Each structure stands twice: as C-alpha cells, then as structure tokens.
Amino acid sequence: MADNGATLIDTRRQRTAPATGEPLLSVRDLKVGFSTRRGTVEAIRGISFDIAAGEALGVVGESGSGKSVTAYAITGLLDRAGRIDGGQIVYRGGNLVGAPRSTFKRLRGGAISMIFQNPRAALNPIRKVGDQLADVLAAHEGLGRRAALAKAVQLLDQVRINDPAKRMAAYPHELSGGMCQRVMIALALACHPDLLIADEPTTGLDVTTQKTVMDLVATLTRERGMSMMLITHDLGLAAAYCDRIAVMERGLLVEAAPAGALFARPEHPYTRRLVAATPRRTSTLSDLMAVAPEALDVAPAEAAGHHAPATASPATPLLELRGLFKRFGDMNAVDDVSFSLKPGQALGLVGESGSGKTTISRMVCRLLDTTGGEILFDGEDIASVPADLFHKHPLRRDIQIVFQDPTDSLNPRFTAFDSIVDPLRRLTAQKSGVALRRRAEELADRVGLPHDLLDRFPHQLSGGQKARVGIARAIAVEPRLLILDEPTAALDVSVQAVVLGLLDRLRRETGLTYLFVSHDLNVVRMLCETVVVLRRGQVVEAGDSATVFERPAHPYTAELIAAIPHFEPDAA
Amino acid sequence: MSTATLKHVGWVLRGNLVTAAAAAAALILVIIAIIGPAIAPHDPLASNVAIALTPPSADNWFGTDRLGRDIFSRVLVATRLDLGIAIAAVALSFAIGTAIGGAAGYLGGRFDKITGRMVDVVMAFPLFVLAMALVAALGNRVENVVYATAIINLPFYIRFARAEVNVRRELGWVEAARASGNGKMAVLFRFLLPNVMPAMMVQISLNLGWSILNAAGLSFIGLGVQPPTPEWGIMVAEGARFITTGYWWTVAFPGLALVATVLCFNLLGDGLRDMLDPRMRT
Amino acid sequence: MRTIAYRSARRLIAALPVLLGVLVFTFVLMRMLPGDPAVFFASGPSSGEAEIEAMRVKLGLDRSVPEQLLLYLGDVVTGDFGTSMTTGRPVLDDLSERLPASLELTILALILALGTALPLGILAALMPGSMVDHAVRIVCTAGVAMPTFVSGLLLIFVFYYLLGWSPDPTGRIDVFLIAPPEVTGFLLIDSLIAGDGEVFMAALGQLLLPAITMALFVLAPLARMTRASMLAALGGDFVRTARALGLPAWKVVNVYALRNAILPVLTTTGIMFSTMLGANVLVEKVFSWPGVGSYTLDALLASDYAPVQGFVLLMAGIFVIVNLLVDLAYGIADPRVAIE
Amino acid sequence: QSREETLRVVTGGQVNSLDAGMQGITRDGFGLNWNIYDRLVSWDRKKFGDGYIYDFDKMKGELAESFTISDDGLTVTFNLRKDATFHDGSPITAEDVKWSLDRAVSLKGPGAQMGTGSLKSPDQFKIVDDHTIQVTLDKPDRLAVPNLAVVFPVILNSDLAKEHATAEDPWATEWLKENQASGGAYKVSSFKAGQQVVLDRFDDWKSGPLPYFKRIIVQTVPEASTRASLIERGDADLSIDLQSSDVLALKGRDAVKVVSIPQINAFQMIAFNTRMAPFDDPRVRQAVAYALPFDDMFTAALYRRGAPLWGAKWENGLPDTGKFPQRLPFSTNLDKAKALLAEAGHPGGFKTSFSFNVGSAATSEPIAALLKESLAKIGIDVTVEKVPDAQMGTLISEKKLPFFTESAIAWLPSADYFFRVFFQGETRWNYGSFVDEELAELTAKARYERDPAAYETAARRMVAIAAEKAPVVMLWQPALDAVMAKDIDGFTYWFHRQTDYRSLTRTK
Ligand SMILES: Nc1ncnc2c1ncn2[C@@H]1O[C@H](COP(=O)(O)OP(=O)(O)OP(=O)(O)O)[C@@H](O)[C@H]1O
Ligand SMILES: Nc1ncnc2c1ncn2[C@@H]1O[C@H](COP(=O)(O)OP(=O)(O)OP(=O)(O)O)[C@@H](O)[C@H]1O
Numbered sequence A: 001m002a003d004n005g006a007t008l009i010d011t012r013r014q015r016t017a018p019a020t021g022e023p024l025l026s027v028r029d030l031k032v033g034f035s036t037r038r039g040t041v042e043a044i045r046g047i048s049f050d051i052a053a054g055e056a057l058g059v060v061g062e063s064g065s066g067k068s069v070t071a072y073a074i075t076g077l078l079d080r081a082g083r084i085d086g087g088q089i090v091y092r093g094g095n096l097v098g099a100p101r102s103t104f105k106r107l108r109g110g111a112i113s114m115i116f117q118n119p120r121a122a123l124n125p126i127r128k129v130g131d132q133l134a135d136v137l138a139a140h141e142g143l144g145r146r147a148a149l150a151k152a153v154q155l156l157d158q159v160r161i162n163d164p165a166k167r168m169a170a171y172p173h174e175l176s177g178g179m180c181q182r183v184m185i186a187l188a189l190a191c192h193p194d195l196l197i198a199d200e201p202t203t204g205l206d207v208t209t210q211k212t213v214m215d216l217v218a219t220l221t222r223e224r225g226m227s228m229m230l231i232t233h234d235l236g237l238a239a240a241y242c243d244r245i246a247v248m249e250r251g252l253l254v255e256a257a258p259a260g261a262l263f264a265r266p267e268h269p270y271t272r273r274l275v276a277a278t279p280r281r282t283s284t285l286s287d288l289m290a291v292a293p294e295a296l297d298v299a300p301a302e303a304a305g306h307h308a309p310a311t312a313s314p315a316t317p318l319l320e321l322r323g324l325f326k327r328f329g330d331m332n333a334v335d336d337v338s339f340s341l342k343p344g345q346a347l348g349l350v351g352e353s354g355s356g357k358t359t360i361s362r363m364v365c366r367l368l369d370t371t372g373g374e375i376l377f378d379g380e381d382i383a384s385v386p387a388d389l390f391h392k393h394p395l396r397r398d399i400q401i402v403f404q405d406p407t408d409s410l411n412p413r414f415t416a417f418d419s420i421v422d423p424l425r426r427l428t429a430q431k432s433g434v435a436l437r438r439r440a441e442e443l444a445d446r447v448g449l450p451h452d453l454l455d456r457f458p459h460q461l462s463g464g465q466k467a468r469v470g471i472a473r474a475i476a477v478e479p480r481l482l483i484l485d486e487p488t489a490a491l492d493v494s495v496q497a498v499v500l501g502l503l504d505r506l507r508r509e510t511g512l513t514y515l516f517v518s519h520d521l522n523v524v525r526m527l528c529e530t531v532v533v534l535r536r537g538q539v540v541e542a543g544d545s546a547t548v549f550e551r552p553a554h555p556y557t558a559e560l561i562a563a564i565p566h567f568e569p570d571a572a
Numbered sequence B: 001m002s003t004a005t006l007k008h009v010g011w012v013l014r015g016n017l018v019t020a021a022a023a024a025a026a027l028i029l030v031i032i033a034i035i036g037p038a039i040a041p042h043d044p045l046a047s048n049v050a051i052a053l054t055p056p057s058a059d060n061w062f063g064t065d066r067l068g069r070d071i072f073s074r075v076l077v078a079t080r081l082d083l084g085i086a087i088a089a090v091a092l093s094f095a096i097g098t099a100i101g102g103a104a105g106y107l108g109g110r111f112d113k114i115t116g117r118m119v120d121v122v123m124a125f126p127l128f129v130l131a132m133a134l135v136a137a138l139g140n141r142v143e144n145v146v147y148a149t150a151i152i153n154l155p156f157y158i159r160f161a162r163a164e165v166n167v168r169r170e171l172g173w174v175e176a177a178r179a180s181g182n183g184k185m186a187v188l189f190r191f192l193l194p195n196v197m198p199a200m201m202v203q204i205s206l207n208l209g210w211s212i213l214n215a216a217g218l219s220f221i222g223l224g225v226q227p228p229t230p231e232w233g234i235m236v237a238e239g240a241r242f243i244t245t246g247y248w249w250t251v252a253f254p255g256l257a258l259v260a261t262v263l264c265f266n267l268l269g270d271g272l273r274d275m276l277d278p279r280m281r282t
Numbered sequence C: 001m002r003t004i005a006y007r008s009a010r011r012l013i014a015a016l017p018v019l020l021g022v023l024v025f026t027f028v029l030m031r032m033l034p035g036d037p038a039v040f041f042a043s044g045p046s047s048g049e050a051e052i053e054a055m056r057v058k059l060g061l062d063r064s065v066p067e068q069l070l071l072y073l074g075d076v077v078t079g080d081f082g083t084s085m086t087t088g089r090p091v092l093d094d095l096s097e098r099l100p101a102s103l104e105l106t107i108l109a110l111i112l113a114l115g116t117a118l119p120l121g122i123l124a125a126l127m128p129g130s131m132v133d134h135a136v137r138i139v140c141t142a143g144v145a146m147p148t149f150v151s152g153l154l155l156i157f158v159f160y161y162l163l164g165w166s167p168d169p170t171g172r173i174d175v176f177l178i179a180p181p182e183v184t185g186f187l188l189i190d191s192l193i194a195g196d197g198e199v200f201m202a203a204l205g206q207l208l209l210p211a212i213t214m215a216l217f218v219l220a221p222l223a224r225m226t227r228a229s230m231l232a233a234l235g236g237d238f239v240r241t242a243r244a245l246g247l248p249a250w251k252v253v254n255v256y257a258l259r260n261a262i263l264p265v266l267t268t269t270g271i272m273f274s275t276m277l278g279a280n281v282l283v284e285k286v287f288s289w290p291g292v293g294s295y296t297l298d299a300l301l302a303s304d305y306a307p308v309q310g311f312v313l314l315m316a317g318i319f320v321i322v323n324l325l326v327d328l329a330y331g332i333a334d335p336r337v338a339i340e
Numbered sequence D: 001q002s003r004e005e006t007l008r009v010v011t012g013g014q015v016n017s018l019d020a021g022m023q024g025i026t027r028d029g030f031g032l033n034w035n036i037y038d039r040l041v042s043w044d045r046k047k048f049g050d051g052y053i054y055d056f057d058k059m060k061g062e063l064a065e066s067f068t069i070s071d072d073g074l075t076v077t078f079n080l081r082k083d084a085t086f087h088d089g090s091p092i093t094a095e096d097v098k099w100s101l102d103r104a105v106s107l108k109g110p111g112a113q114m115g116t117g118s119l120k121s122p123d124q125f126k127i128v129d130d131h132t133i134q135v136t137l138d139k140p141d142r143l144a145v146p147n148l149a150v151v152f153p154v155i156l157n158s159d160l161a162k163e164h165a166t167a168e169d170p171w172a173t174e175w176l177k178e179n180q181a182s183g184g185a186y187k188v189s190s191f192k193a194g195q196q197v198v199l200d201r202f203d204d205w206k207s208g209p210l211p212y213f214k215r216i217i218v219q220t221v222p223e224a225s226t227r228a229s230l231i232e233r234g235d236a237d238l239s240i241d242l243q244s245s246d247v248l249a250l251k252g253r254d255a256v257k258v259v260s261i262p263q264i265n266a267f268q269m270i271a272f273n274t275r276m277a278p279f280d281d282p283r284v285r286q287a288v289a290y291a292l293p294f295d296d297m298f299t300a301a302l303y304r305r306g307a308p309l310w311g312a313k314w315e316n317g318l319p320d321t322g323k324f325p326q327r328l329p330f331s332t333n334l335d336k337a338k339a340l341l342a343e344a345g346h347p348g349g350f351k352t353s354f355s356f357n358v359g360s361a362a363t364s365e366p367i368a369a370l371l372k373e374s375l376a377k378i379g380i381d382v383t384v385e386k387v388p389d390a391q392m393g394t395l396i397s398e399k400k401l402p403f404f405t406e407s408a409i410a411w412l413p414s415a416d417y418f419f420r421v422f423f424q425g426e427t428r429w430n431y432g433s434f435v436d437e438e439l440a441e442l443t444a445k446a447r448y449e450r451d452p453a454a455y456e457t458a459a460r461r462m463v464a465i466a467a468e469k470a471p472v473v474m475l476w477q478p479a480l481d482a483v484m485a486k487d488i489d490g491f492t493y494w495f496h497r498q499t500d501y502r503s504l505t506r507t508k
C-alpha cells in the first residue's frame, strides 16, 4: 500500500491563515426550497457564510440539515424540483443566483469543483478513467485528445496513483475505493479550480483509507492555495482538516467558528450537543450523554430480575469460539478465530471493513453455517446445529442480534409493534393480543420509545427510533447473549450517543452479555471491557479494551487508532 | 390499508394525472364487470335477424351484429368475462410464480437451479405459439385460455419474484426474522413475499392488459371462448374481418372497449412503476 | 478473442438441455392434441378406416409415444425434422425457405421500433413528468393496447384500401416483379446485391406495413425501458459528477447517461426480438407473409406435428443465439460484465 | 405475356401438392390438378346466370375423343386423341393411360374413390391399341364413367413418372408431389407450397379449345377481407372464397362482377349422433328439426346466398323427384317440436352440446348461436363447442360428437351416391352415424339399376327415409360466389368447387 501512513502529514494548523479582504465565495441569506408532492420543503432557510481564498471550511450537521443542498446550490446542480428562493451566492464578486447556464458551465470544474461520497458510483462505470479525465480537460482547456490524455497521466501521477499510464485504461470497477476517490480528486483538480467542495468524500471508505485520502486532498489544496469546503457529519474529521467549521441544523447555519474555538467554547446549544456527543480519545459514555437531549427521555423501567446476571458460574464463559472458520469460495473470511466471553461481559470485535466481523456475528447468531470450529454456548456446541434448523432450537431465544442499519433491519410492512412482538409470537407461547401489547409497551419503555410510535411503520420513524425498535425486538425474548453488529454505524453522532447510552443502561439493568461489533475502536473502548481486533479474518490482538487502546501491541491496531480523526481540545 | 397509506396514494395520484385517470378507469371497468349484466339494455344473446347489422341508433347505441344482437349490451356484458379471464390468468401465474420464484430466490441451491432451467425452457418457446398449442391440446375452452395465459406468464413472475427476493434475502430484517425464530417458509411467506408485492403490482397490471390481448389473439384464430358468449376478442376478431364492408360498428365498439381496457391497465402499471421508483418518491 | 469464442461455445453447450426440454415438451404437447392427424390427412372423399390406418402407419403414429419420441430425437440429431403433411415437404426445407422472410420482417420491425423508441424514451426521460413525457407514454402504450391483427387490418384498410399508398398486402414482393437471385434470402439485401433498385423499393414497400404493425407492438416496452434506464442513469452519481465537472450537456447526455442507459435496453431488445419472432404469427397471417409463423399456425390447426415441433425448436435455437449475442454485446459494452 | 393475358387469382386455401393422389392434398390442390392434367372424359357445361355450371347428365370426351359403352354396360371403350402430346412433346398413348388408371386404383386414397365406380383393379384396364383402351366392369356401375372424370384418374406421362419411381414408391408419389408429368392445358412454372403457384399455358394442348389466359398466378392470401380489397382495387382478378358479407358489399358498390351459383352437389347440415341418446330416437331428431329457425339461420349465416333445403310440401309423404339433395319437409314449428319431444319422453328437454369447426366459423357460428337460442325454447339446453379442424375430423370419425353442423360435398351428385357416402357405413362421412337396413338395400341395388324409372322410385324412397329418420337435417346448398374483375367471363362451377382456368376469358 503506497497510500498508507507513509505520506501522513499533519495538516492541521499548517494552513495559511485566511487571507483578509474579499472572500472567494460569499453566501448571503441563501434560501432553497424543493417543491414536492407534499408541498414546498424549505431545505435551506437563509444561511450566510464566507470562504476566503486558501481557507478550508468544514460544514457539519446531522443528516438532512442541508449541507449537500448548500453545495448543490453553489454549483447550480440543484435538481429539477429545487429552487433558490432568495439570497445571493457571490463568487469572485459575481452573483451566481440566477446566472445563466453558460456561467455555470465555465465555473463548474474550472473554478469550483466537487468530489462526492461513494467514489466508485461517482465515476462512469463504463468509461476508462483516462477518458473521463480527458473529457474534463477537453471541456475546460480545449485540449485535443492527445494532449488531454497526456495531461491526464500527469494528473493521475499527482494524486499518487502507481503506474498512472497503465491505470489510464482501467475502469472504475478495477480500482479500489481509495483509488477511485483519488481519480475523483484528479478529476476535480484537473482544471485548477479555486474552490473544492468535498461532500462527505470519505463516507464508505475505511478509516485508514479515509485518512490517506483526506491527507491527499489537504496536501493538494494547500499546495495550490485552493479553498475547500468539506462537508461531513463527522466533527472530528472537520476539525482535523479545516480552519473553520460551520454547523448546520435544519436548514440554518447555527454557528461558525475556528475549529479550536468551536470545540473549546461551543456557543449554540446544538453545537454543544454535537461536540459533546462526538467521542474523543478520552471521553466516556457518560460524557457523551451529558448533553444528549433525549438521552433517557423515558424513565427507565425498574430493573426487574429478568435474568440473574449470571446463570453459570462466573468462571465459565457464556460464549466460547474455538478455532472458528468460514470460507467463501477460496477466501477465508474467518480464519481460526477463538475467543470467549463471560456472562455479563461486553466484548468488542473491531477491524476494518471486510475483516470478518459480520461473518462471525452471523455465525454466532446461527444465521450462517460455519466451515469449521466450535461455538460453545453455555458449554453446548451450537455450531453443530445447522443455521436453517436453529429456529426450532431451545437456545434460539437466548441469542439475539441487533443489526447495523436500522432502516435495513425493520420489515417495511411491519409496524414497530409487529416487529417487536414477532420474536415473542414465534419463540414464546405468548399469542394473545392484550398480553403482547402490554409486553411491547414494557419493552418500548425500556428502550425509551414513546408508546404512540408503536403503531408506526419504519418509514415513519427516525433513525434513532428505528434503532430502538431493533433493540426492543432483540431483547423481547430476554436473551442471554445480545449481538450488536455496528448498531450505530448509520446514525448521527448525537443519536449514536443516545443509543450507546441505552445499550449501556440495558446491560447494567439486565446483566445481558454483549458481543459488540464495530470498526470504531473508540466506541468499543467506552462500552466493552474486552476487545478483539480482527484483520482479514484473523485475530491480531485481544485484551482489556483500555489497555489495547492506550498501548496497542500490534501495529495494525495502532494504525486503526491513529486513523480515527480526533479533535483534542487540549492539543489546541 | 391504513388511512395514512390511502392518503399517500392520494397524494401520489394527484401528482400524476394520467395514472389517476387510469386508476379511475380501472375502477369503472370493475364496476361495469360487476353490474354490467344488470344494466345492459338488451339481452346480449337475444338475436333478431330482422334488424341484423343496423348502424348505431337510439335503441341500439352501438348498432347490432349480424344476428341482430345489441352490440352495446354485448360489450357491457363481456367486461366481466374479459376481466375475469385476465384476472384469473394473472392471479394464477402470480400466485404460483411468486411462490416458486420466491422460494428459488430465497432457498437458492438446487431448487433454484432446477426452476431456473424450467423457466429457461418455457422462455425459449415462442410464447404465443405455446399458448395456441396449449389451448388446442387442452381443449378449446375458456378455462384453458386462462391456464395457457397463466403458463406463458409464469416465467416472468418466477424471474421477477426470484430477483426481488434475492436482493432482500440478506437484509437485516430478514436475518432478524430468522433470529426471531421464523423458519424458512415463514420468512419467505410472511416477510419476503409481502414485500415483493408492491413491485409485483406493476407486473400484474401490465400483464392484465397483455392477457386480454392474448385472449383476443387466440380468438382471432378461433381458439378460446365459445360462441355465443359475448367476448371482446371474438367480437373484434369477427368484426375486424368486416372492416372493408362498411359495418364499422361491429368492430369499432368492442375494439374500443378492448383498447381502452388494455391501455388503462398499461398506463396504470406504468404509473405504479413510476410511483415505486424511489427516485419519484418524495 | 479466444475467450469470447470459448465462452460462446460453453454457453451454447449449456443451452442444449434447454433445447432438449423444449423439444420434449413440444413433442408431448403435440401428442396431446385431440386431433388425429391420420384422420385429418386421410380425408379423401371416400377414405375409411383402412385408409386412416394406413396413414397412421405412414406417420409412425402406430408406435408408442416414447418410441416415437426416441425416433424423432434420433432424426433431429441427424438433421431430419420430419415432413410436413400440409405442404408435403420436409420441414427443414420449408422452414429454411420461410425463415428469411420472418427474420427480415422482424429485424426491420425491430429497427423501426428502436429507431422510434430510443429517441422518444430519451426525450421523456429528459423531461420527466412533463407533457412530452405523458404524450410519449400514451402514444406508445396505445400502440401496444391493440391486438396486432386489428392494427394490421386497420393499416391495410387505411394505407392500401383507402389511400392506395401501400402495395397490395400479398407477400414479400409484387408478383409481377422477378425476385433477385437468392443469396441471403433477405430480399432487401439480395436486391441490393443484384443492384435492382426497383425490386428493393418494392420489397421495402411490402415490408413496411407489417413491420410497422409489429413495431407498434414492441414500441411501448422499449420506450418505457429506455426512459426508465435513462432516468436512472441521469440520476446516477456519475452523471452528477460529469455535470459538476462542467462537461458539456451533450456529452453528459450522450456519453455519460445514454451509453449506460442503453445496456438494460439491449437486454430488453434481445427478449423482444425472440418474442416478436414468435408473436408475428398473427401479423404474418394478416399480411399473407410467407414466414415461419403463419406456416406453423396452419400446421398447428391441422395437428400437423412435425412443422410445429420444428418451428418451436428453431425459435428456441434463435432465442438461445440471440441471447448469446446480446450477452456478448453487453460484455463488449460493459467492461464490468466481461470481467466475470 | 401482358398483364391482360395474365389472370391473378387470390385464395384463402393453399396448394400443397401437384399430385392429386397425395394423401391430405388440399382442395386447392385438386383445383390445380384440374388445370394441369387431362382426364379421359369430362362433363359438359350449361349456362347459369353470368356463368356456367357443369352438366352431370352429359359426359364428353377430354383426352378421349369419344367413348362407347357396351349394351350390358360392362365394357367401356375409349378412343384417344391421336395428336395429343405431353408437355415434353412425347405423344400420349394408351400405355400412359393404362399406367395412369392403374395408379389411380392402386393408391390408397384415390383407390377408395375409384371403387365407388366399381373400378378396383388394374386388370380392368386393357390396352387395345396405341390409341384405344378398354375398361371392363363386373357389374354395370352407373358411376364407372363419371369416376373417370373426377380429379384422380389424371393421365400422366408414364415414361417420365416411371423414371422417378422406386421400389418402395412404384407410383412415383414423392416425385410427383413437386413435379408434373402432364399434358394438361397449363404447366406449372413456379410452385411455392402454401404461397403461390404460377401456371403457363401449354400452347400445344389438344383436348379442348386453347385457353385464353397465357399465365395464371394463384396466390394464397389468408385474410378474406384482404382478398376482397385486392379484387375491388383491381389488383387481383378472381377469388372464389370471399365472405358473404364482403361479396354483398362488393356487389353493392358495383365494383366487381359476382357470379353466384348454387353448389348443387353440396349441402350444409345439422347432424345427430343416431347412436347416442337422446338422438337415437328419430322423434327427438325431428323435434330438433322442427325447432330450427331455418330462415334466420339462412339470413344470418349466408345472407341468403344459396338454395334452401327446408320447407318442402310433400303431398303423400313422398318427394316429387328422386334428386338429392332437395328440400325436405321441415320448417320451423315449435309446437310440433314440443309435441314430438314430449312423445319421445323428453317433455322438459335435455342438455347437449353442439359443435362446429373453427375453419367454418363464419357460417357455423351464427347457426350455432341461433340454434342454441331456438332450442332453448323447447327446453333443450345447448352448449356450443368450437372445435379446431383437425380435432373435429377425429371426433366425427370416432363418432364422439352428439350434435354438430358440417357441410359436405359429393363429387358425383347422384342420389344413390349421396346416400351411400353420407347415410351409411363406418366412415367419417356418415355424419349421422346412421344405420338403416332398408336404405342399405336400396342403395346397393340402385347402384346397378339401369332402368331410369326404377332408379327414380328407389331414389324417392331414399329421400323419404332421410326425412322420416332425419339422421341429419339439411339446411341449404350454399352458393359459390365467384367474385371477379368485370371483364372476366366464362366462369364454370365444377363439382370440386375450384376454378377451371381453361374456360376463362377477358373481354375487352
Ligand atoms: N430533490 C429533493 N427534493 C425534495 N427535498 C429535498 C431534495 N433534496 C434534498 N431535499 C431535502 O433537503 C433537506 C436537506 O438535504 P441535504 O441533502 O442537504 O442534507 P444533508 O445535510 O446533506 O444530509 P446527509 O448528511 O444525509 O447527506 C432534507 O430535508 C432533504 O429532504
Ligand atoms: N455471502 C458471502 N459470500 C462471499 N463472500 C462473503 C459473503 N459474506 C461476506 N463475504 C466476504 O467475507 C469477508 C468478511 O465480510 P464481513 O461482512 O464479515 O466483514 P465486516 O468485517 O463485517 O466488514 P464491514 O465493516 O464492511 O461490515 C469480506 O471479504 C466479504 O466480502
């Protein structure tokens, strides 16, 4: 890997100070609306900000706050339904609102460029990357095909793609995600724009790849003295790469301040919440939840003695994996993994994407057959029961799972109530409507879900609410082991904080045992006593989570930790 | 259907007038199919050779056919049979095709392979000829038109259901259902298939129109519904041969009914497809 | 290149079971036909039991069905598709003589359909929800809402009977013209080879109405497919990228959106082609077109087994080949597929 | 040759063979044979309206200049034309005639037909000299000579045919399917089975006056309405199988000439399965006959284009003539029908199904619809079944249909022939599956009856039985509507219902 830490540069604070005088881009009281079947949606309700030449502005905010729409409005890429309802976008003194198409044609790619999330989809799948670069060069510099192709090779070289001449002929699917994003950067920078708008450029990339890509962007923009607008929902990322951060909430820009100041003295309550909810190197769960608004908006049900914290003696593990194997084709997705988990404990399973975390959790949950090895649950080898038959097994109700994507994990045609009581109907004798209802309400209380939401369908619930339904469903049959497969990966930081808090409380109340899967070591550190680090299906390191985090024994673990963008106020 | 869903459908239809019109027309068709025989001004079977082939008049709005039967009444009454054929055929292929395709998509493995092969075989047939052969072989009766139409539609449903189920089989909520103690069949029939349904609706409404055309084509070559039962396809097939003789009303009105119905189902299916397209949903 | 040949060969071999399935199914289906071909063909004015029995022996119908099937399979392997009772000629001769007529018609119809459907679909996709979109949709759908025999007869009525613009609908070429020497069997091509413009125009004239009839039938699915995939492509991330980078509009539409959108259309076209070959039975009947479809229809109604079996096998073979060609084309157009 | 000397014919049928002896040859195939081959003898024709009709009572020589029948009726001697040649120029000799007649009686299908004229074995044909041939019979069969004028006993170029004969196929049937060995008035210049046939005149033809048209193009156009348009627009010259509605319309627009001739040897009927209850009771059959709405059917199915076969008034239960088909004494009388039904023990009626074949839907469908409606009035509940043609044949042969409509023609329209073919035996053509001893005796005897008066008496009795027992109810004789360009003349109606191009001319 040529794009790894070797080129790491500490980009923070090395930027040239924002030039005084005329800003490069100045947005004044911008309003954007969308006409939809439900009437007009006011996506941006009057925001103002400036970007000075050479400055990097981070735009953060929860999903739907209007970050992308702002970017599209600037570049004139709003879709058919969108309309700028007011305000000005001044670029180098000229107002872009209402400017003719030809203005944008010149501007886009030439003066203002964008890069997007999911780089592979953002590239034309059936056109060679060299041709795509040449297209852009031809459009703006009027280069002939030959000259354009020659220049394209140089560009690929500049974004540190090995053997650029050969890669010219590659199609996007032949490149890794990180490489695609670099091609994307090359495309964006091909014609020397002044401003680069990066809309969540690293979502979908691995933490380590994220770091190399962001470092590259930072270096290139700095070298060229370009301005950048970095859109992200990750405060840490924004803080790491930007001079100033603007916080958006529901179409409004609530606060903009230099990164350090924002973290040290967040002024707006929303910013405060956001800052608090962002995990840092040292934060604890209670830190995150301190300001979480709806943290535990429903009084916790008293910890009825569902399960005694440990049925077996604390010495015997509840779950033990012995030499677990899983092959897909000729690839070992899980390669000789062993670890054990005591009752009442929480074990974190971390590793980069594709390291086998989900595969392990699905096997433990008996949704996937193993290729080899044993899974001992309470001393019984459940791996010997085929996954297809496990639904009849008495241990079925003892092992439950919460999935990564809350949207994805709820049947769109079931109400929250249906989803929650489905395991009850299947795995317990409870069939009667009244009893089920009562139980569902009890569970809703437990996870902090207002009762009136029980009759809603998933599309009528927010991400955090869906996550709660998923958790309620999993704990409905009072399992002894709860597997959590990245339960917060798809959630905003503030919601993540709430869910993590909920999980922590549940464990304390019921003595549940957790197998917690995450790629975020930081989160694992807060929630789990022990951690197992996976890489390509193998355990590289295991141990007490605090220790592993503070003093990683394996370089891979260290790399994982280093790649997490942090903002440390004390370092300011 | 909850009121919220109804409301949603209402919104969507308002945004798409063509689909709304098609939906309204489909509703009218169904109503006619139900009350048609009751409101027909004449007995659709009663002949009166004395007034054979009279052009449209106050008494016979659509004129009369060569036996002096009232075309208006026949067109009205035929609605039930034509929709019946189409709906029965589509329902059959839908029910069987979805179950088989869903099972193939969810279970995979050998079952999937075998059904895949069988689907390939049926698809490789020239389908209209297959329908003809089936009706000829099974006997020239309405039921057999239904079966034949169902069989030639079957592969599309199987493929469709298979694909739709396949993309969902590893989704979180399917896994969750398994973790909740649902067996394979329960997952397939309680979770997966109901979710495939909306997308299937598109196929269904397009297919309804197509089935009517198929029945008409069979009528044209003399297979299918038995006389003197009024049926659009037969009326059109017979009337079409009168085009040059000047008895235009014998073909024009049943033809319009047929075309309008097929058009209505096609537009409806088309509209549904747009509605289900996430891009069009806001 | 070698891999393409290799993959094609593998595909064709993999298709053999399908063809066998088609063959056996047709064979059994034909024996289920209630009509007894021996009775039908031994229908001379004074034919009795004895004549019918003789006919039955002649047709091999006195043997058991499995025995007949084995014999037939053996014959097919050696390229003998049996003899048509209706024409009295070997089925293979009949089919090979008539197939070019059907293919020529189908291909022209497909060209017409694509030539109309692609622009209309693209237009509709560029302005979704607009009047243009609705108009395109209604026009296309109306075409497919009519049974082909009705649209065919209507076209004849208007363009031949009333207006006299079209030549008489009696086959592939004016009877008073001399057909060009047969090279490909496609009159349009053969007449060009022979350099005979008059015959070319005459043949084209004859082709036009039936081709339009068939094109109408597939216009809607093709246009809708084009629209849908074009919409998907236009909404795709890479099109947004192209626009964000300031590529000219024509390039965005043609090079970025259209080329991606055309891929699913290609698949649909392949399916349409086979459907059309099968569905042109009625069109051929209406236009007195000497193709394989009308031939089969007659045979089927006469319980004449061999031609129907031969036709179905031929169509299944074409289906397999067309699918292969479509996949090959797809593989060339889409590098992601070729990699598998 | 010019367009003027070319006749363009359109037909819904198709020619599938050049050899009439082929099993399964189509009616259009017979028509083609008629024009490309000669027979020894033929019938004369008489004027009928704008056209002609063949005269069954008057035979004349064709390839034979003349023929004589011995007094005992057992020997027929044919004197051949001396100057006649085949298309390849070789002279036509008694040898060729003998081989051709041998072939006709030896092949399965044709053999059965020839048998109806007591022509059964090659031994019966004797070469007297190069231009004389003698046919001997064991009984004086009245249909012997007429059988030599049907389409089967065509005179083939035996030398040419024998070249293509093989051990398994001594009569060269395979080769003759697609090739001709003939000396007829026309020769085939191009033949595409099921599509089109082009005929060119044989200028050295001697068996009759040289035909007017130098070239005949026969094209298959399956859609009847398209055929009508072609004639109306003047693109085609002749069609004989248009729908009645189109004929009427064309006639109304006065765009064409329509020669309409009743098909004297054909009839449409409603048949009962007399071996199946309840139709095994003649009273039930008669009841149905009296319940039929004859007139409405005639109007709706044929637009009254034909000759009715119902409504006769028989004074003493016997017809005035022995001709058949003729009108039978049935007419619509629901009271009588009800009475008969009650008498037969079905006062409340019964359920049955009525079938017709898809190919004849244009006429049969109205018949079925009206019949169903009318029989409902006497309590008979009829389900209509439309059956594909191939299946209909099988069902009729196997005598599985209770009740159906069919049309039939007899090539040789003499009464005993009709009754022999259509009212007895186990063949498909015995539509009523009828068995009647008296009728069997009568026909067996009448066949060899040489006394016209005695024949007439027997024939009348046969007709009377048909009315009494009513195994089938005769509906009508449809007219053959030949629609042609106004300048075409000389159309002749033949027993095979196909066009004789030899007699057609174009007037200027
Ligand atoms: N095409 C559209 N039609 C209607 N509403 C839209 C459209 N695009 C965006 N919106 C609305 O505008 C608001 C802002 O959306 P935007 O995409 O800018 O959010 P975001 O901050 O980028 O969120 P995320 O972090 O999820 O990308 C949302 O409420 C969204 O529903
Ligand atoms: N059904 C399958 N068939 C083939 N390969 C699979 C399958 N499921 C997973 N894999 C492969 O197994 C490896 C491990 O996948 P897994 O989903 O367990 O990773 P993960 O650690 O959960 O990653 P992520 O963080 O992206 O969710 C990956 O390389 C993946 O491509």
Ligand SMILES: [Mg+2]
Residues within 6 Å of the ligand: A067, A068, A069, A199
């Ligand atoms: Mg966004």
Ligand SMILES: [Mg+2]
Residues within 6 Å of the ligand: A357, A358, A359
């Ligand atoms: Mg995972």
